[in-house]
């Protein structure tokens with residue numbers, strides 16, 4: 001049945017995948033807002049293939065320990081905070097935030113080797129971070145999370161924060177988004193017109209400008225068009241493997257710019273699931289009441305959630321792929337993954353090509369033409385981007 005020797009069909013492209021890595025990234029990982037851990041109750045956190053306990057002592061300082069008690073394996077996250085210590089529910093051994101057993105109420109003395117793993121923490125701008133390092137080293141001084149200017153500034157809103165558990169995908173999927181311009185149109189309802197990446201050291205940045213999509217406004221609601229953003233400019237940087245700060249400005253038709261900061265961060269539960277969190281603060285417009293500003297931040301966060309929910313749908317069913325097949329208008333996936341690799345090897349094994357500066361700008365001429373056409377078609381057909389996206393496969397215009 002091989003009568004086609006004369007044709008020169010390319011071979012079928014095979015998807016390659018080595019499976020999820022056996023280790024977890026070295027770096028600072030945000031566990032969420034600090035205030036959510038400050039209630040003096042033990043909190044269970046599943047991260048890095050382990051169970052952790054997070055608790056605040058009477059001094060308010062938040063600590064993170066391995067959840068399993070070194071005595072007989074009790075689960076400290078089911079215990080009680082007593083003073084500055086976490087008391088095990090099994091025999092009441094008291095563990096301090098430094099990982100040392102401070103007291104055993106029924107014993108004459110604490111065994112010398114009574115020490116458990118304590119995770120380095122950082123509380124900054126309302127968020128709690130822990131340092132993961134498979135080599136067990138302390139965080140280097142030059143690997144930091146930058147301060148976020150608008151936090152706790154009365155001219156800005158408070159955090160609007162979202163948490164979601166992603167099952168069935170490794171966290172590399174979300175990191176890939178850094179270079180994936182096209183998915184911002186199809187999955188996040190954005191319209192990128194400028195897209196550039198810069199990787200350097202432990203940071204990876206995405207510069208993206210876009211225009212508002214006319215097909216996001218439902219027909220008949222054109223009276224609200226003046227409130228519809230005409231464009232946006234975003235500079236989003238990963239500081240390490242899992243924490244992204246996005247300086248995002250929405251431009252409005254009346255010349256008003258609304259600056260905001262979006263956090264996009266995650267931590268791995270295990271190789272095949274992770275917790276995605278994102279938060280927004282928005283600069284209050286002059287004359288806007290606090291509640292209105294908060295509502296605006298919430299509205300923005302909800303729009304971002306819509307995009308992430310669609311990311312999640314993609315991740316849930318897609319294949320892990322080590323050899324993506326790219327076209328010219330795709331971003332530098334391979335270079336990004338080389339950058340990302342630095343967090344999965346021992347510090348001594350980090351190669352220059354993982355950290356040296358790399359820049360790439362996508363030529364957006366062709367995508368802009370194609371997407372303009374698609375938006376126009378949606379409008380002509382009375383569809384919004386959202387309703388178009390929900391069309392079953394095969395019915396796409």
Ligand code: FES
Pocket residue numbers: 069070071072073074088089090091092093
């Ligand atoms: S197992 Fe924790 S005190 Fe015994």
Ligand SMILES: [Fe+2]
Pocket residue numbers: 177183187188307308311
């Ligand atoms: Fe995405």
